[in-house]
Amino acid sequence: MIFESNASDKITPYEEYPYLVYGRVSTEKDEQVSSLENQIDICRNWIEKNHFEWKEQAIVLDEGITGTLLLDRAAMQLILQKSKKREIKMVVFKSIHRLARDMKDSLEIRETLLGHGVRVVTIEEGYDSLYEGKNDMKFEMFSMFAAQYPKTISVSVSSAMASKVRRGEHIGPIPFGYKSVDKKLQINEKEAPTIRQIFKWYNQDNIGFKTIARYLNDEILAGNASISKPRKKQLWQITSVQRIIQNPTYAGIFVYNRYTKVKIEGRKKQIQNPQEKWIIYEDHHPAIISKEEWKKANNKNIRKFKTRITPWNEFRSLLRCSECGSNMIIMQSYKKKKDGSRTEWKYLKCSAFRRGGYQYCVNHTPILYENFREFVLAELIKKGESIAVKFENNTEKVREKKIAELKKRIAILQEKNHRLIDLHIEQLITKEEFIEKRSEYEAEINHLKNDLFLSSQEKQKEMDIKSIRQAFEKLNEKDQDLHHAFKTVIDYIVVHPDGQIDFYYRFDD
Template sequence: MSEDKQLHTYKDYPYLIYTRVSTDKDEQKDSLSNQIDICRYWLEQHDYEWDERSILKDEGKSGTLFLERTALQLILKKARNRDIKMVVFKSIHRLARDLKDALEVKEVLLGHNVRVVTIEEGYDSEYEGKNDMKFEMFSMFAAQYPKTLSVSISAAMSAKVRRGDHIGKVPYGYDRVENKLVIKKDEAKVIKKIFSWYVNDNIGMKTIAVKLNEQMEQGLVPPPKHGSYWQLTTINSIIKNRTFCGDFIYNRFSKIKVDGRKKRIENPKSKWVIIEEHHPGIVSKEVYQKANSKDVINRKRKITPWNEFRGLLQCAHCGSNMVILESWKKKKDGSKSHWKYLKCSKRRRSGLCVNHKPMTYEDLREVILQELKIESDKISLNFNEALLHSNQGKIKQLEKQQSELTGKQKRLLDIYLDGIIDKQKFDDKKRELDMKIQRTEEQIFLLHSKDEHKYNVEHIKDALEQLNDTEQDLYHVFRTLIDKGVVYEDGCIDLGFSFKKNIKI
């Protein structure tokens, strides 16, 4: 580089390099190291001083998933805060494979005076001006690629299924040998037992799960999968699964994009591809149809009671969520008294775990409301300072964690240079540490953000004001104010608030 050229340092001209791979099987041309090398070469050719801190990575993240790509979300956050001046991408394919997402990212960056460079397409917003045609055209090609690929893959998979091959996860009761399903004898015995109990002995699904768990602990029954246990939902899915009578259903589900995330939905039955006698059945079709007839399978249906604490309360003994169950008792005059109470979801599904001391939902709600009001009154005068102090504590903890990870990186390099580990182990461990450091940096960044802190303060204050209106549904209020509650067998609860340390009630 000639001496008369001015070298832009990272400090003078803060830039970021964005890299992404969908899986660890991406081709070499799209590997993270290849993307970084290409971006580094471009930067050095344009008189920018290289800085490792400029690299942000999304590993194992599909280009069609917008909100799940944390590194890209951090770039947008930095752009809105005017912390960066330029973002460099190897190609628009790495930026996004969805036209709407690609255009949205570009609009946010350009709207905050951030220069956008995609090297393969030769797009540079500094020189393109208001001419967006090049960017839009290449974004459209990038968006079309996964759709074309999906159609080709679907056609190939459909042909394989029609030939008798099996695709997807191997179901319980079977092994896959040379792409064909073959019956696994010990697990097939369990499947037959489930159908026999349900159809012939008229035993309910939960009771079946309890019986199987008891036999599993005695070593008589293999578990549904490694390290798990039998539960009501597992029994239900087995009874409804046509795989066990020899049929295979293809194209039953598909994935759609909702608010930047992929969601699996069930296709209309008209789109299902049903191949009968695709593989050996474990039970006969007669038994399967009898198990799924309305007079048997719809014996009793219960609607889950509304629970304002869903996802917030956990069992102290197994970590499962606490759920609300409803019960009733018939009075002498013929009327019924109803009540709702807490129960460990693992206990409900499988009979495992402890049976918690009965606690009615109404009593629990009243106690938690009172505690919330008492604690919020104590900190109302210095609420902002209290929350800020809490954030600072989290930042110190994360910075300590970051320092420890950086130390591990240095020690890892020393071990590799001393020949104690080979290149493959070094690369794998370095990649793991890089990801942990990046996540830590992202969390520190968000906690430092004044806008984020201001939003949290306003959001929590608004929730506290709604506590007086106890007649309304307070799910979102509880969600905002409570971090987590841990419920013990004797009924005691450790409750952690978002604005205060844990207390016991």
């Protein structure tokens, strides 16, 4: 799309000047929504003041996404893609705060845009790469301030949270067994008996997590009113029972600063802080069980049991149960022989059945992992041979189908948009309805055009075909770890209880 300048004289070095206006809000709160309108208004004022024609289609937005997470920002990724394809010549931001809140990301975005001849304008800081030239200091200084802002906010929020905890208030989700009264935890007398029963089974009867989950579900199904269902699911699972056992909240203890968030490869991840950084508040709220009960449950000598190591699974995230849709996982077992040696084997099992037994799913016919891997390899190699010539066309067919659907949808919306004028002239709709509907259509058309742009990139098509071809070639190396090859070729595999297997490929129409 081409946007022309309104100026009669040559105010810019371009007669035709494609540009984009970028806006971002980190939450969907009302004040942030207003901020988005403010960003667009400021950018529009700059565009018109500098004699460019304002186009609503030039707006690209990242809504509800923090500026510290570059990889999650689809609109920003679209800008970078368009700059690399030489599709734009300028990007306008209200401020560097909107561009990014991470200094490394800010500099990387700027270098990418400038490296592809894109003019960068941040209005509040008065930065314009067309006039700044190679002077990076101004941009770097404001980027540093932008990066420091979320850290300052984080410190302020942490201090406020710590103050609430010291006052006896609860922060975070309300744990099962409790309710919130005046921001403080109070015992939920309906759910608390379930907590006490879990600890009794675990401490006094020496029953494990899985059996406790089964007992709880049996009691619920039998209509025992003293046992409550978990809040988010209909039945109890192993992990839910384990979290309750390990949670000191039930002993009246609140642990603050146990977790923190760090940025890893462009994304935020929650990690546990070292114990010396934890702030522990004893008797913070009413306890459902005694401290002695909690310590007994969490000081069991579990080391006497051998640590169970999860077997390596080359099909992780690719196998699905046909009955419940849960992942199929790899289990391992062994049998000791009279001479002291033992025979080991691995087999497939539905993860839902493993967690909760027949209350969650059915037990599949045992399939040995080695036999399953050998069967899948044979099927894939056979598939590769049958499509060696045509799989490139299959990949292109899927892409062309998507492009055709996008074009069809755009054409339909454009036709509806044109018809709005007739409806307004004939007074079948009011002026307000006309403006509202037109904005809705134009926004959706713009979104679909961006999808069409990304789907039409020849480079991405070549990368897909190349990776699929390499994956099929890799399958001949049977002694190697083939997880990446499997994931490239296979979309998912459905495993039925009787052992039947259905393949779904990434390149099929």
